[in-house]
Amino acid sequence: DAGITQSPRYKITETGRQVTLMCHQTWSHSYMFWYRQDLGHGLRLIYYSAAADITDKGEVPDGYVVSRSKTENFPLTLESATRSQTSVYFCASSVLRGSGETQYFGPGTRLLVL
């Protein structure tokens, strides 16, 4: 039972490059989320998705793009990476609609933008 996986686990890139972080879940959960974790800020929601082809912005969406063509995948793309996007990125999923439902988190991707 793989659960929710993220790849790569570590990534170093340069300012201006495009980067895609992958998230895959095997539970067929409807809802998926992307968070970033920064010192002093805790976790902040970037984007979420209610189902395939349905996505919406969270608290800090600027500079990020998401897509969800399949229920199990929810990639996050930084179209032109900036140093301020250096962070740890977590993907999460939940069974049912509503953020009152338990979210299950992946192991995270550590991204360094030089």
Place this chain on the structure above:
Amino acid sequence: AQSVTQPDIHITVSEGASLELRCNYSYGATPYLFWYVQSPGQGLQLLLKYFSGDTLVQGIKGFEAEFKRSQSSFNLRKPSVHWSDAAEYFCAVGVRYSGGGADGLTFGKGTHLIIQP
């Protein structure tokens, strides 16, 4: 908008001693409340959650939390900590499901727990 405050950035506790981590929330209605734990280099794991009913909630690894509406608090407790409890602890609040969509969990900034031998 909802918000969560964890007043303690770091807490140091001796092994075997009791623990209380504080969490205060701001939300207009009765919230969903969660505690998550993050071990070094790992993702977040759910410890426990409060939806309704009994205000004292039992979780995994011997943790419990008490919802106090009058104080807008949801403090996490453990009677006797173990060295393996050293981790980052996050309190979170979720919007009650109303059919209008989801906006994810709002997290506090976390409390780093250090266990002294």
